[in-house]
Amino acid sequence: MKKRKIGLALSALLASGTLLAACGSDKGDESKKSGSDKDKFSVAMVTDIGGIDDRSFNQSTWEGIEKFGEENGMKKGNGGFDYLQSASESDYNTNLNNLVRRNFDLVYAVGFNLHDATSEVAKQQKDAKFAIIDSVIEGQDNVASIMFRANEASYLAGAAAALQSKTGKIGFIGGVEGDIIGGFEAGFVAGAKAANPKVKIDIQYAGSFGDASKGQAIAKRMYDSGTDIIMHAAGGTGNGLFTEAKERKKKDAKADVWVIGVDRDQYDEGKVNDKTNITLTSVLKRVDTAAEKVSKDTKDGKFPGGKTITFGLKDKGVDLADDHGVFTDDTKKKIDEFKEKIISGDITVPEKPEK
Amino acid sequence: MSFLDVLYFIIPSAIYYAAPLIMTAIGGVFTERSGVVNIGLEGVMIIGAFSSIVFNLKYAATLGGWTPWVGLLVALAVGAVFSLILAVAAVSFRADQTVAGVALNLLGLAVAVFSIKMIYDKGQTDSISERFSRFDIPVLKDIPLLGKMFFTDVYGTSIFAIVVAFIAWFIIYKTPFGLRLRSVGEHPMAADTMGVNVTKMRYIAVMISGALGGIGGAIYAQAIAGNFSATTISGQGFMALAAMIFGKWHPLGALGAALFFGLAQSLSIAGASIPYVKDVPQVILLILPYVLTILALAGFIGKAKAPKASGTPYIKGKR
Numbered sequence: 001m002k003k004r005k006i007g008l009a010l011s012a013l014l015a016s017g018t019l020l021a022a023c024g025s026d027k028g029d030e031s032k033k034s035g036s037d038k039d040k041f042s043v044a045m046v047t048d049i050g051g052i053d054d055r056s057f058n059q060s061t062w063e064g065i066e067k068f069g070e071e072n073g074m075k076k077g078n079g080g081f082d083y084l085q086s087a088s089e090s091d092y093n094t095n096l097n098n099l100v101r102r103n104f105d106l107v108y109a110v111g112f113n114l115h116d117a118t119s120e121v122a123k124q125q126k127d128a129k130f131a132i133i134d135s136v137i138e139g140q141d142n143v144a145s146i147m148f149r150a151n152e153a154s155y156l157a158g159a160a161a162a163l164q165s166k167t168g169k170i171g172f173i174g175g176v177e178g179d180i181i182g183g184f185e186a187g188f189v190a191g192a193k194a195a196n197p198k199v200k201i202d203i204q205y206a207g208s209f210g211d212a213s214k215g216q217a218i219a220k221r222m223y224d225s226g227t228d229i230i231m232h233a234a235g236g237t238g239n240g241l242f243t244e245a246k247e248r249k250k251k252d253a254k255a256d257v258w259v260i261g262v263d264r265d266q267y268d269e270g271k272v273n274d275k276t277n278i279t280l281t282s283v284l285k286r287v288d289t290a291a292e293k294v295s296k297d298t299k300d301g302k303f304p305g306g307k308t309i310t311f312g313l314k315d316k317g318v319d320l321a322d323d324h325g326v327f328t329d330d331t332k333k334k335i336d337e338f339k340e341k342i343i344s345g346d347i348t349v350p351e352k353p354e355k
Numbered sequence: 356m357s358f359l360d361v362l363y364f365i366i367p368s369a370i371y372y373a374a375p376l377i378m379t380a381i382g383g384v385f386t387e388r389s390g391v392v393n394i395g396l397e398g399v400m401i402i403g404a405f406s407s408i409v410f411n412l413k414y415a416a417t418l419g420g421w422t423p424w425v426g427l428l429v430a431l432a433v434g435a436v437f438s439l440i441l442a443v444a445a446v447s448f449r450a451d452q453t454v455a456g457v458a459l460n461l462l463g464l465a466v467a468v469f470s471i472k473m474i475y476d477k478g479q480t481d482s483i484s485e486r487f488s489r490f491d492i493p494v495l496k497d498i499p500l501l502g503k504m505f506f507t508d509v510y511g512t513s514i515f516a517i518v519v520a521f522i523a524w525f526i527i528y529k530t531p532f533g534l535r536l537r538s539v540g541e542h543p544m545a546a547d548t549m550g551v552n553v554t555k556m557r558y559i560a561v562m563i564s565g566a567l568g569g570i571g572g573a574i575y576a577q578a579i580a581g582n583f584s585a586t587t588i589s590g591q592g593f594m595a596l597a598a599m600i601f602g603k604w605h606p607l608g609a610l611g612a613a614l615f616f617g618l619a620q621s622l623s624i625a626g627a628s629i630p631y632v633k634d635v636p637q638v639i640l641l642i643l644p645y646v647l648t649i650l651a652l653a654g655f656i657g658k659a660k661a662p663k664a665s666g667t668p669y670i671k672g673k674r
Contacts, residue, residue, distance in 0.1 A: 053477035177637075204627050207641040210586035213579045217368045217624045224364055225628055236586050242482075243581055247489050251508075269482055269581075 158191030215240025394456030397592025398463025403572030434569020
């Protein structure tokens with residue numbers, strides 16, 4: 001009996017502690033709100049479980065926000081720019097709500113994993129402004145959706161692969177089938193066919209974004225069958241592709257093996273030794289550019305609420321990374337031509353792979 | 356791809372895929388044979404992968420080509436120490452072994468990711484520069500057919516894993532130590548009466564599994580992944596656990612089972628370039644390894660029999 005009473009007392013203490021703590025932070029925010037002048041702009045983001053340094057989406061969004069913050073003389077913290085990291089899926093709602101209560105003018109939700117949470121919180125917090133990256137939320141005026149036309153940059157990558165290939169066979173390794181990776185695949189195939197209608201394209205999905213050994217086995221199969229350039233859109237599975245290509249290059253310095261990276265410049269991953277590198281180029285998704293631009297627009301009072309903004313080659317939201325002098329002049333010229341045509345609208349790049 | 360090309364692809368791929376699993380599964384055999392269930396192999400592998408990568412990044416400049424091998428030694432030591440947690444909880448304090456093992460899994464990932472964050476201030480490490488590389492075995496590689504299947508593009512770690520499997524078999528079945536180990540796992544009280552120190556045997560067995568599991572993780576990280584992140588080891592520890600059960604708690608059985616998993620995996624990949632098979636929907640090929648495993652477990656190996664005392668703590672004097 002006595003034990004139970006102590007337990008009760010303890011839990012009551014704990015509950016009151018949480019309540020009091022909540023009061024405290026509320027008050028703190030209140031005072032800050034009144035203290036900050038009105039034309040000051042603040043921006044924050046909620047990561048998905050990847051974290052702020054995932055060398056991918058979360059990281060680039062944060063880099064964009066940081067850059068925007070520094071240019072506008074903002075400081076990290078309340079009233080400036082900040083981020084909250086989600087340790088698990090249950091954190092999404094809490095983190096979004098938390099940032100809204102801290103009065104950030106614009107809150108980014110990074111990645112399609114946050115789709116449901118953002119939609120829900122946005123309905124409850126009508127006055128707050130949200131922007132979601134890589135997902136579309138329709139019909140909510142306080143949410144802007146940011147999408148990337150990765151298929152356009154993949155088109156250029158496909159063209160480059162087809163032009164640079166000596167065997168006439170190129171490959172594509174996907175993570176898990178779906179709209180986003182499908183866009184990469186569709187662009188890659190279309191670009192390759194446009195540059196060289198005879199090119200053979202070997203496409204295989206690993207069914208996972210984190211299985212490097214499977215990625216390596218798929219790459220081995222493709223290289224074995226005469227493929228010389230492989231692009232991946234497979235996250236950690238793609239590490240295996242880099243491993244396989246590097247092994248081949250190490251064994252035979254004349255081996256013609258190349259990798260096309262994804263999301264950011266993967267040149268460092270392709271380093272075999274000081275002189276050789278197997279990364280041909282990378283398909284870049286400039287989430288940082290997008291985050292910076294949307295922040296700027298919102299600051300100027302042009303928040304694109306309820307709309308879907310897509311970033312393509314035109315607005316430099318996607319691009320092809322530096323080839324570090326590997327492309328032939330001919331390839332370079334043709335790629336520039338393709339790029340201009342896509343920007344001017346003469347070429348429409350398909351978004352879904354043909355089935 | 357002709358039939359021979361398929362073989363040339365499948366067999367080497369299966370072997371390199373299996374190497375980390377073989378190591379870890381044999382580690383599992385040691386503990387379970389001594390009567391301790393080790394669900395924590397995944398966590399041990401993570402710790403092994405983590406420590407070897409950190410070591411590799413730090414000392415690659417001084418040790419050069421030997422770095423990955425020394426990295427294995429580091430992973431061995433760290434893995435053994437890490438598994439002590441399980442030994443203390445499950446053997447000395449007689450905690451529930453499954454729960455302690457799960458704790459090891461959670462702890463392993465958390466410690467590794469947290470430390471990476473502390474050391475490098477980012478979520479994953481850079482790629483290592485000195486890694487296990489493939490090589491051709493001279494003379495043997497010129498044997499027709501077999502040479503290309505078994506002796507070209509070999510990883511040193513694969514040979515090492517297979518050798519370890521045979522050594523483990525010898526230790527468990529042909530030495531006094533092995534006999535004691537098995538007796539402790541089958542009937543600890545009888546062993547105790549005969550003067551075998553049950554606690555000591557179980558401690559040693561758990562530490563061996565930690566050492567081998569750590570090496571398994573290090574092989575995966577340094578031969579295949581090339582860096583360490585939260586997803587470097589994702590499920591390989593459980594695959595090793597399955598290989599151990601599939602192999603009927605026998606080192607050579609575990610070796611065979613791990614190779615079988617590798618074979619199923621590479622078969623599903625090779626399927627994309629075999630005529631006729633490539634017209635099969637990709638989903639079917641993706642699930643092939645798992646379906647084959649279930650079929651093999653359900654139909655072909657017969658009843659899997661665990662060591663009798665596996666999973667129960669030994670309490671002296673209790674009947």
